[in-house]
Amino acid sequence: MKLERSTPLLVLFGILAALAIWAQNAIIPFTTPRWGLFDYQLDLDVYRAGARAVLDGEPLYRVKLLGQMDYTYAPISIPFLIPFAWMSAQAAHTVWVIGIFAALYGVIMLGFRSLGHRSTWRLRGIAASLVIISTLLEPVRSTIWFGQINVFLMLLILWDLLRDEKSVLRGAGTGLAAGIKLTPLLFAVYLVAIRQWKAAATLAGGFAATIAVGFAVLPRDSWDYWTGTLFDADRVAAPQTTGNQSIRGALANLGHTDTPSTLAWLVLAGLVALLGLGAAVLAHRHGQELLALSLVGMTSCAVSPVAWGHHWVWLLPLLIVALHLLLTLPGVLARGLVGAGIVGGFLLAFPWRRYISHAIWYVNESVPDAQLTGLFMRPRGHWYWCFTVQPYNLILVAVAVAVIVVYGLRDRSWRVPGRGRAQPSDDAVGPRR
Template identity: 40%
Template sequence: MSSGASELRQATPQRIMRVGVIGFVVLVVLAVASVLMVLFGVPMDVIYWGIFHNFLDLDVYRHGGSFVVQGLPLYDGPVLQGMMFTYTPFAGILFTVWAVLTFQQAIVVWTVLNVLALFAVVVLCWKYLGYRLGVKTYAVSALATVIFLFMEPVRTTLWLGQINIFLLLLIVWDLGRDEKSRLRGIGAGIAAGVKLTPAFFWAYLFITKQWRALVTAVITFAATVALGFIVMYNDALTYWTGTLFDSDRVGRTDSPSNQSVSGLIAQLTHTPTPSKVLVLGCSVVAVCLGLGAAWMAHRRGQKLLGLTMTGLTATTVSPFSWGHHWVWFVPLVILASHYAMASKKIWAWVVPIVFLLPVLNWSHTWPIPAADMQGTDRFIGMGMFMLPSPDYLRIAMVAVYLWVFVVAAAMTLIVFGWKKWTVPNLEAADTPA
């Protein structure tokens, strides 16, 4: 398949979302189950762990924005309850809009915007896969959005009031567009200006020779840095010359919450300072695997898959990746569902199920109460389900997100690297479920 043909199909969607009565019944049942689990898996009134009893990160954003408004030093110490502000000066400027709201007002607005952003991501995924945006597509997208609420990265993003879904939307909207789109790359530049991890997409743009988007992204990012210096010079200087390199501000590398290569190695070696050589070596392997899969997907005209593999790779090799950083599992599950529909084989639906189940939330009770957990009940992902446990179980369970990444990358390389394999044409292949 030529990339030009793929771009043409994306510009003029031809695929129809053919979901029959049985398919809608299944989606509705899953959506209802998701809502019940999000609301009652851990009762809503449970302090700290209830879905509406946290929003700590959102409050940090608010206080960071307030520091900017008041001209207080943003990086000299905690901004709220011992919590450091870990984002860029540009992010601090953006967060000033939340300083005018009360905490409760911010919770309502932020939660609604997050859910709408997630819905937009789902719709854009179907659009860039070539589906017509009709009533059925929007209905399926709405139900999928509700189902994804029970995905650990999404539920934790909402619970903490995190920003990851907005960054996901920026990247998908921007780099999912036709390569001839004007100012393509500006969204990727803004995302990197808020949080540095999205700058990893520059590597994807480089290896796929998307030069104009790469230049636009870099220039946009530079503009966000310049704005930070203009508005808050001292804070910007502090951040870019020191704070940026202080990983301890985020958390201990060996924290079980760190779902990254460095986190796994730190836990296996039982040290918060794992061997830099070992981490670097494993990270290089992960980058080669992930970007290799992204390059292969792009080469075969699968742009959204290329972006998704890049997002998963960035999270894998980041020095510290909380569970909520893995929101790229959302487009991964959509892609797996898309290919399952294309195959017209029942067994193909095993793939999206395999990708989805490990990243759902699961109720867990810690055997020993911990002061920093404010109680024993916790709703967490499978990554922390086996703690404490022997190292061999940690590799299997604690690294579950990494294993999903490895499987997705390997499948991409095998399927799209096989020259005899033809990308299915859903224009004729869609059948009612």
């Protein structure tokens, strides 16, 4: 069934979008002070405060923003945030949210086009509906609620790396994203693994250019960041923080410690990196570039010292891949397995609400009550708690293993080093390069 030609599918997704709006409001009403979907945006306020600090001549990484918050991104990010510092808070919040929805739409359309779908009015309508539906993924909801930046970086990376391999500047956009936030550097490792040397070199060059421009524009702050701030992982938050969805966060939360073993973290992170990147390489060899990039994006979150829920927006392009497979794979069994995976993944990533009726300290202030979202926010103590504390790493491992089972075990070249990239097999789904 072709998404771009099906009016019934357009109607179905429209109905699902309406239900998503209802569900979003049922979880936490839009009008709830502080906890409503559009009523917080603390991270955007920190970005704006950081930009104002630079404009006022204050040291970006030494000054406390909004009372006790630290700025965590590289200096090259500041020029992009200065326009928001010039706006009023309300105007900045409005523009940022509109930008997030536009970026979500861009990610969805880029994903569908990379899978061979034409940009018809039906597909654009389905994409718009999926933007609304995607707010029921906790990473997307948190992105909107916090006013986070990750969806913009994801859009930049997908736009950059889904382009034709012969594109002259392919890799530069990802280098810029890595210059703002270091985790996209893992895409350079991926490009080397699939032997796209030029794109990897362009990515490295783009990353180096962001450092050079940062030193030219903000020399003091750049020195502070690249010689000190960069290496202070706990500056972002203590490892044992509920919601830290990285492997280090898993060790800290499961072990109830703020000093998880560095050796254990490095070993597990290395194993997950091999698993995620290995699955990504296999997906690439079988013509599944969007799936490959989604795996690399999720892996970059897993191996990071700290990864909040909103870092895992890479679940959105993964959902696009899954929907495409659900509609195009032959056989009831295959579609049933993909459908079960979509339902299971959505349940793990759903913004389950936890209401706390008493006062707590949340981020940087005392609040009289709290309405927290995410499976990892559920109360501890039940027998299955160890499975709910890290739902996104579970999704990453499950998807990577599935890719290896489906593609790797049937790909002889996977087990024979030195043969280069294999041609897509007959079971590959999606456009072939």
